[in-house]
Amino acid sequence: MEAIVALLVFAIMATGSIAGITSALKMIAESRYRQAAHNLASQDIDRMRAVPELADMKSLEYDVTLDGTTFVVDRSIGWETPHIGPVLPDDGSGSSASGCPRVAVETTRYVSVEVTVTWTGMSPLGGAVTSKTLIGANDTIDSPGTGSIIVETYNAVGEHLAASSVTATIEPAPVPGEPEPPAGTPRTVPGQCSVITDLAPGDYTVSLSALGAHLTPTHEVAPTQTVTVTAGHSITTRFVYDDRIWIKAVARQPSTGAPWGALMASDMKLAVIGPDNTTLYDLADEIPVHPSARGYQIVAGGGETCRAADPDEWTVAQKRYPAVPVTGPSNAPEVSYQGWGVDLANLAGIATITAQDPAGLCSPLTFVRADPTQPREPLFMPFGTWDVRYGTRCDSFTFGPTGAGPVKRCTT
Incomplete structure (x- = not known):
């Protein structure tokens, strides 16, 4: 029994010693690899210092094999000058570092060289070896007089x-x-x-x-x-x-939020209101836009002088749908827009219906009926006041997000 206990004690001690020796050997090897990586990074930076023209310095990734171990050298080149202001992303929440020269009157530029070296079997605790430096030109980048x-x-x-x-x-x-x-x-x-x-x-x-x-x-x-x-x-x-991103434009009822199943004017414009400007598009189910974290709103109707283009500009301001962010290629969101519907009767034999605002500021709307034999047809109308003409009749309608006003006969 004493012999067995002694053997167990010896085995435990031997196992610990072997583990310790193995760990020490790994640390020695890792230190050797890391030193070799530092040398490779320094050699690559020295090569860049020997390049006579800054414009000839290029980013590059290449492999080096030393004693059976493969090292990957990744060189990144960027231009640097005194920083005079950040490049803000769309939402204005931060800044971005530039790899290009900033606007400056100086004509001497600097190149930033960053070399990162990794190797096969690299310890995740130590990480890659990175070395950085700035290299300046010997003179200006332009010839005299240019x-x-x-x-x-x-x-x-x-x-x-x-x-x-x-x-x-x-x-x-x-x-x-x-x-x-x-x-x-x-x-x-x-x-x-x-x-x-x-x-x-x-x-x-x-x-x-x-x-x-x-x-x-x-x-x-x-x-x-x-x-x-x-x-x-x-x-x-x-x-x-x-890259442009397509958004889905959907007309919805102000009261219920349900989609409209009404006839749309073939020449109606959609005003896409973004953070930088308002762009008019022809009526479509999908619209291309620039990515924007601040998002877009759509209003039916359009024109710089047409009040239907933006309910917020009406005498009595009305609230439109909140902006919908559009942030990536896989993000093709729905951007809803509001309007009102009018159900016209006595339309049998009438193929085309037109609508015009009484002030003449908005472009006329043209409704082309697919089946002129039907006596009724629901129309989708942008917010505003419209004189709707069909056959020999002209009715005046006023539409807003809170509802439709009483129907009147046209005054002109």
């Missing part, structure tokens, strides 16, 4: 777009009174973050185009900016440009 344009493009949350998704074209801007723009060859560069150097002083047009369907916050498909280049200085053009 300037440069910096193009920055961000998505709706203040992040740079993928370099392959957007293209910027820089060409001399037209001169007022001149039939043709001045001589010059358009220069096309990636629109994500580019510096176009050695430009002769003068006005230039910077235009964006994208592989996919992109929109600006004001729903421009191909935005442009005109800038003036001066010798020895840089000027930045900053765009916000993102």
